Amino acid sequence: MAMKVVALAGNPNVGKTTIFNALTGMRQHVGNWPGVTVEKKEGVFEHRGQRFLVVDLPGTYSLTAHSIDELVARNFLLNGNPDVVVNVVDATSLLRNLYLTMEIFEMGLKNVVIALNKIDLAERKGIKIDVERMARVLGVPVVPLSAKEGKGLEVLKDRIWEVANGLIRENPIVPRYDPEVEREIEHISRVLEGTKLAAKYPLRWLAIKLLQRDAEVMKLVERYLGREGLEEVMTHINEVEERYGKAMDLVIAGQKYEFIDRLTHEFMSYGRPSGDAFTDQLDRLLIHPVYGFIAMALVFYGVFKFVFAFGLPLQEWLSDAFTLLGNWLAPHIANDVLRGLIVDGIIGGVGMVLSFFPLVFLLFLALSFLEDLGYMARVAVLMEGILRKFGLPGKAIIPLILGLGCNVPAVMSARTLDNEKDRLVTMFVNPFIPCSARLSVISFMAALFFGGKSALIAASIYVLAFAVALASAWLVSRFVPGETTPFVIELPEYLIPSGRSLLLHSWERSKEFVQKAGTVILLGAVIIWYLSNYPVPVGTGGSYAERIGHFFEPYMRLMGLDWRAAVSLLFGIIAKENVISTLGVIYGSPEAIRNAMAPLQGYVLTAVTTLYIPCIATIGAIKSEANWKWAAFTTAYMVAVASVVGILIWHLGVAMGLG
Amino acid sequence: MMGKLELVLEQIKREKRTPLEIAEKLGTTVEEVEGIIEILKSLGYVEEIRRGSSTCETCPLKKICGGKCFVSRNSGGVRILKFRVKD
Ligand SMILES: Nc1nc2c(ncn2[C@@H]2O[C@H](COP(=O)(O)OP(=O)(O)OP(=O)(O)O)[C@@H](O)[C@H]2O)c(=O)[nH]1
Numbered sequence: 140m141a142m143k144v145v146a147l148a149g150n151p152n153v154g155k156t157t158i159f160n161a162l163t164g165m166r167q168h169v170g171n172w173p174g175v176t177v178e179k180k181e182g183v184f185e186h187r188g189q190r191f192l193v194v195d196l197p198g199t200y201s202l203t204a205h206s207i208d209e210l211v212a213r214n215f216l217l218n219g220n221p222d223v224v225v226n227v228v229d230a231t232s233l234l235r236n237l238y239l240t241m242e243i244f245e246m247g248l249k250n251v252v253i254a255l256n257k258i259d260l261a262e263r264k265g266i267k268i269d270v271e272r273m274a275r276v277l278g279v280p281v282v283p284l285s286a287k288e289g290k291g292l293e294v295l296k297d298r299i300w301e302v303a304n305g306l307i308r309e310n311p312i313v314p315r316y317d318p319e320v321e322r323e324i325e326h327i328s329r330v331l332e333g334t335k336l337a338a339k340y341p342l343r344w345l346a347i348k349l350l351q352r353d354a355e356v357m358k359l360v361e362r363y364l365g366r367e368g369l370e371e372v373m374t375h376i377n378e379v380e381e382r383y384g385k386a387m388d389l390v391i392a393g394q395k396y397e398f399i400d401r402l403t404h405e406f407m408s409y410g411r412p413s414g415d416a417f418t419d420q421l422d423r424l425l426i427h428p429v430y431g432f433i434a435m436a437l438v439f440y441g442v443f444k445f446v447f448a449f450g451l452p453l454q455e456w457l458s459d460a461f462t463l464l465g466n467w468l469a470p471h472i473a474n475d476v477l478r479g480l481i482v483d484g485i486i487g488g489v490g491m492v493l494s495f496f497p498l499v500f501l502l503f504l505a506l507s508f509l510e511d512l513g514y515m516a517r518v519a520v521l522m523e524g525i526l527r528k529f530g531l532p533g534k535a536i537i538p539l540i541l542g543l544g545c546n547v548p549a550v551m552s553a554r555t556l557d558n559e560k561d562r563l564v565t566m567f568v569n570p571f572i573p574c575s576a577r578l579s580v581i582s583f584m585a586a587l588f589f590g591g592k593s594a595l596i597a598a599s600i601y602v603l604a605f606a607v608a609l610a611s612a613w614l615v616s617r618f619v620p621g622e623t624t625p626f627v628i629e630l631p632e633y634l635i636p637s638g639r640s641l642l643l644h645s646w647e648r649s650k651e652f653v654q655k656a657g658t659v660i661l662l663g664a665v666i667i668w669y670l671s672n673y674p675v676p677v678g679t680g681g682s683y684a685e686r687i688g689h690f691f692e693p694y695m696r697l698m699g700l701d702w703r704a705a706v707s708l709l710f711g712i713i714a715k716e717n718v719i720s721t722l723g724v725i726y727g728s729p730e731a732i733r734n735a736m737a738p739l740q741g742y743v744l745t746a747v748t749t750l751y752i753p754c755i756a757t758i759g760a761i762k763s764e765a766n767w768k769w770a771a772f773t774t775a776y777m778v779a780v781a782s783v784v785g786i787l788i789w790h791l792g793v794a795m796g797l798g
Numbered sequence: 799m800m801g802k803l804e805l806v807l808e809q810i811k812r813e814k815r816t817p818l819e820i821a822e823k824l825g826t827t828v829e830e831v832e833g834i835i836e837i838l839k840s841l842g843y844v845e846e847i848r849r850g851s852s853t854c855e856t857c858p859l860k861k862i863c864g865g866k867c868f869v870s871r872n873s874g875g876v877r878i879l880k881f882r883v884k885d
Contacts, residue, residue: 235833393801
């Protein structure tokens with residue numbers, strides 16, 4: 140006996156795979172649908188002596204021709220001649236699921252079985268479905284299932300067998316539209332009536348798809364009826380749309396949805412989901428324009444507290460370990476030059492940067508935690524409102540959050556924004572967001588100069604950076620023409636993060652920091668060591684480093700800084716961590732830095748380092764995503780802003796007696 | 799009279815940012831709004847911004863960062879749907 144073909148259709152994530160596996164067991168074959176890279180799964184099962192070939196169709200929400208998945212599913216239903224179509228629907232979200240069901244019914248199929256899956260979950264959510272009534276209303280068999288628990292599968296097989304053998308007469312309900320739409324459907328049907336096309340496809344379906352301007356159906360009509368035939372129909376549809384004042388696809392989809400809404404009331408009563416009420420309330424609080432901000436401030440202050448409380452002791456420990464290593468190594472190296480290079484240059488410079496690894500790691504750990512918990516999505520909603528007020532597209536929140544890690548991928552991700560203006564403005568402000576490299580500078584300075592208040596000081600630099608970014612966005616968006624498009628942010632469910640994945644992700648992110656220390660920072664430290672020891676050692680006024688630094692010193696004096704800061708900042712262009720390693724090489728030790736600078740100077744240098752210029756890689760990214768001009772403008776603007784901020788903080792501080 | 803599909807679309811245009819806000823405005827559940835958004839998406843009225851690997855693939859820092867930077871995760875769990883006005 141020939142195998143009967145069963146097609147499995149349904150929305151994504153309804154449990155199709157679970158049902159497919161339960162039906163076919165191990166007898167599966169995975170390949171591709173012809174001509175496309177959509178996965179095609181087939182399997183075989185036997186029931187009451189009949190063999191069935193099950194074909195798993197791609198999960199889709201409708202059968203329009205907008206995506207390959209939808210097209211594949213639709214073409215199989217239309218042309219694949221399945222003996223039975225099992226439409227898997229999720230009992231917990233029937234409205235959206237039945238939308239696909241109605242599209243299947245509209246295709247004129249009369250061999251559908253509805254597998255009402257996740258019935259266990261629906262019961263837990265308090266949703267009551269009268270299955271018999273549902274079957275009567277829809278006009279096809281409905282089988283309640285809990286595929287995960289393996290319940291209901293035998294009944295499903297029975298129904299499949301019965302439909303395949305013609306024992307069930309179906310009368311699927313099809314959506315009815317308002318009289319005007321129905322009139323148009325009838326009109327178009329009449330035009331197509333009697334053509335070869337009508338012999339192949341259901342008339343009503345063709346008419347509806349044409350009204351919705353379905354590209355594939357338009358091609359079909361052109362193939363069968365010629366250009367003129369298609370044009371005749373389309374001219375008519377143009378008139379209809381003009382009368383309606385909107386696109387017919389939305390009108391039809393909207394009315395179909397209303398039809399389903401009315402239908403479901405006949406066999407379903409919605410329960411109030413018990414668990415959701417609390418999270419909804421939490422969401423309301425967390426995205427509230429006032430309470431949300433208070434919550435966010437507390438959360439991020441907590442993050443800094445956490446990072447510093449656990450990170451600083453580790454950092455000090457590492458820093459001491461590097462000093463010990465240097466002291467131990469020094470007597471073993473006979474050559475003066477080599478000793479200086481290794482002990483002062485490499486260990487002094489790179490070691491100082493590396494000792495900040497615990498802080499970077501902990502920051503990523505905290506951010507990953509908030510992310511996995513689902514909190515970052517709430518922050519995104521909250522910030523979005525502000526971003527918009529400042530002329531940034533709300534969607535720029537993603538690049539801004541990414542910027543906390545590294546500005547380069549953040550700049551690249553601006554690509555996902557819709558228009559030129561959004562992209563340019565987002566790229567422009569992104570380098571102001573303190574990346575993880577700057578985190579090490581910020582925490583270094585905060586810990587060095589401010590001890591117990593370091594978390595607060597570090598937080599203030601972040602606030603300053605975000606404020607400057609927003610103000611800059613506001614300013615520049617005035618001059619870049621273009622408009623932004625609306626969008627929705629979905630709030631994911633809250634989840635307790637798993638410790639393992641947190642550690643894994645934090646390590647993956649912070650690994651970069653270590654790798655950079657071994658490459659860019661190492662190279663920088665060697666160069667700085669050379670510049671500060673040749674032709675004569677630093678301190679004599681004649682080293683290259685001093686000569687370069689002195690050139691900028693008059694400018695640096697405006698913000699209370701000297702040539703050493705100038706050299707550090709210069710090297711920081713390559714990578715911001717170099718600011719620390721340069722100070723380390725020039726001064727020799729953290730203590731020496733603290734003795735040479737006042738806290739106010741330390742604060743100014745931190746603020747300037749955070750704001751003054753994108754690093755080389757970020758400039759490169761802006762150039763490749765926009766153009767040279769935009770990269771140059773961004774850089775020049777940042778230098779200017781950092782100077783103004785530095786000078787302001789210095790003079791305000793001095794006036795307040797902090798200098 | 800506008801149906802729910804159009805009402806949701808209208809709310810998105812009016813800068814309602816989350817399914818929760820939209821659901822409250824329309825007096826329905828978040829699940830239903832999310833379902834409607836999926837339908838709108840398959841109609842082509844709403845597009846999901848996918849931030850796949852392409853950003854990482856073309857990133858100049860790929861070698862150093864190993865493609866495991868922030869981007870490789872789904873953007874802080876933030877899934878953004880953008881709205882596109884059909885021509
Ligand atoms: N509570 C419950 N969960 C189920 C049931 N059936 C499937 N699931 C769960 O629903 C989720 C999706 O199931 P899949 O079988 O992967 O769904 P799918 O339709 O193949 O999904 P796509 O591959 O995205 O199309 C999984 O987490 C399943 O464990 C059920 O009857 N009850």
